Amino acid sequence: MEVLNSIIYLLMEWNLSMLMFIVYFVIISVSGTLINFVRNWVPLPHAFIQAFKFGKMAHTAQVNALVAHLEVPKRWFMHFYIFASVIVTVAIMQMWTLYVMRSPLPAWASLTLDVLSTPHRKPTVYFLAVNVTTAALGLSLLAAQIYRRLYENLFISVFSSGRINILHYIVGHTHYLGAVILLVSEAPGFDGEEQDVSISGVTYLQIVGTLVCFFGFAIQNKSLRLLAALRKHHGKKVTEKHIMPQGGMFEVVSCPHMMAEVLVYLGILLILQRHTGWIIVTLWVISNQIQVAVMNHKWYQEIFKDYPRKRRAIFPFLL
Template sequence: MINLLDVLWSSCTFPLWITYLFLVHRPEKVSDLLVSAFLYGKLSSNNKKAGRLNNIAIPKRWFTHFYQYAVVLFSLWSLILLVSAFTGHAAVPSSLSFSLDVLIHNRRSHVPFAVALWVQLLTTLQVYRRCYECMFVSVYSDAKMHVWHYAVGYIFYTGIQYSILSMTLGSDSSTIFRFSDLFRFNVLIGTLIFAAAFHLEHDTTKRFANFRKDATGKVVSSKHQAPVGGMFEYVSSPHYLAEMLVYTGLTVILWSFNFTWFNALLWTYVNQSAMAFLSHRWYQSNFKDYPKTRTAVIPFLL
């Protein structure tokens, strides 16, 4: 039977990858409709093709909505897994068990329960921080995004949550929590990667906001500027690098090949790297003195 979650990831990742490859290398070959669907915010501000779907464009600040949704979703499943850890059996409500059965056929446990729970708690912390940043840190311009991006946010976090569960609540799963499992070498290394990425993404978000404030913290502009300071001295988009590192760290913690999680990781790499390359080109074309030594997303390499 087809795993619907794998179908979801694949149907999003590969069309996205192909479209972004054309946007980066052969933008003249991309139709106006696709350009207007894929480019948003500053990337669409001076692109002549990007206005086709303006009638269904929505404020970019609505990013906040799907982080609020993710907070509810991840908190719910975190509570369920914590209860499972304390009671020793998977106490999953029938309605949620049905959603697992529909999205993830023939589930199998791939990692110790303690490790899966740790990944669940880390991703919950991640969405809480992103929600907080969107609500209280970020300073948004009047930039727009299209309904496609809005929907993708909900799809992504739903997919990430159920991808974690695909390795946790299998038909052969054990909910025995062994604290010693958290001291495995890969868990410690992955957690360090996650923590560094967590800090980098928050630092970058604060810097973006401060670019639009004066010394007193008052918002004085909504214009895009050439970013400076911190990791901006090395790459144009530290936040995209951080997002990739967040999920790389989680992958190291899990340390088990699972096709569903692999698809989720591939989606993250494709989306974040593509947006980083497009942003890098935008900075280069809009700021004549933009540092030539700065790369798009990976210091000194890409």
């Protein structure tokens, strides 16, 4: 028991969730840059490329048998959102208990936040504290994103028989757990200090952030419906063939659904303002979406010889 307490104490000295996102940000930035921009001049190990690329972009040259055994079906993406739905629902229930029922945070919830973030999770003097309205609105929009993505995975998206590396699968689960933990970790009542939990008025910046999120919701849903329609006829799956997407924001970017993901997290960042943890989460999301979008864009250009030159990878007229 003493050893277990020592381990827990050691873990509490580190903000594990923030450290995880920093590591993810560095890995995706370095690996994505190597594969997207350096590989044409410097040969990279095939096992490394195979582990990083997935789905339609999957690396097929000199396939490594060990890496191949560490792959799972791409359609398991839906597991991310099933797991995330449970996590964010628990967080919402705890927030309701704190802010509406005025009951203290349970010991197990405090311990979880202490271990997965840190007991010392008050923002520094250089950052703004998160108030009740800000935290509740940010968590509600993140929950809406998760619930909507679960619905889209279950009832809209048509997955191919492609596969993803087990590391992608693990990252998908830990992303949502870490995002929820970091979002609430600095919120009043969750930050380990006794303070007022009264609801304040909504600011103009919070309204703008909410509108940005809803804009992202709409773009992502429309884009995923257009992608699904390429493989459906009268609502039923008829093919797994990859067809050049057209319509909507696909006319200007190859991956509008990834641009929309960035918009959602930026919208929540506008609401949370200088929330220390959410800045790291947003940087990771932006880096990840850019690197994957660039890979998709290059794949489209290689496969479809008449691919529109005016299209960018993820941000209209920019990248």
